[in-house]
Amino acid sequence: MSTAQVERVELDQLTCWRIRVAGSELLVAQQGAQILGYRQGEQPPLIWLSPDAAYRAGQSVRGGVPICWPWFGDLRRNPQAVQAHYQLEQAPAHGLVRALDWELLGIDEEDDAVTLRFAYDTRNQPLEGWPRDVGLTFFVRLAQDLGMSLETHNRGDTPLTLSQALHTYFAVSDVRQVSVEGLQACRYIDTLQDWQELRQQDAPVFAAETDRIYLDTPARLSIVDPGWGRRIHLDARGSRSAVLWNPWIDKARRLSQFPDDAWQNMLCIETANVLEDVVQLKTDERHRLDLRLSSETLEH
């Protein structure tokens, strides 16, 4: 018999689902197919959700896993082929789908696992200023770990180039004490130093505002958090770039839905396809971006 619990909850203006499986809990909103929260057993949450989060239609929620698509970040910083598909003047940051309602295709319950399946088809719900025919699906699977898959299917009759990210906010005990494993020796673009290309030496730590795009990233990255005695693993497929972000003190004050001191307890690792790693799809081609999150206790 399945031990899973599935509950529909309304948070202010947003319809969400709270899923419980074998001691783990997941919260997902229909808007943006946005994962909002995830915790395993009695551990502190793995995924950070802002205490000031607003659950409003048409506004991305601060925290969780916003889906950035069909471009990441500032469109003007994207390769020309990504910019070329957009026809309006003002391009919103992080693309067009993070604050729109997706269709819930279904919730599948198995023994000790629940999968939510969402879709966004631009042929039924056209995106303003982006006249392309694309089918997007996002699957979220809560079992022992948390898995998610974003699939893009080019249903148009011309090639498509896009950038994207699963913009995961992670909860940490104190960002000044954590490090990120797996990025040693990777090239990165430091967006806070004139977008210079640099090379990472040791495992990155956080001592100031950080906003970097790492290239040629390995499949596994890990957050080492001695304060909470755990390591969070990110296992990705279909991604060769990752964005590392913490707003630190000054930018935290300017962010929406973000308490002034919240930078201390979060960091983002965004599983991405950006810059030289953009996704190029011919007619009828598909691309899948997979991310699995798990955790383990740190050995002393």
Ligand SMILES: O=P(O)(O)OC[C@H]1O[C@@H](O)[C@H](O)[C@@H](O)[C@@H]1O
């Ligand atoms: O406030 P937004 O649009 O959700 O963006 C948050 C952050 O997202 C990160 O991906 C960017 O690298 C940052 O520059 C940005 O500040």
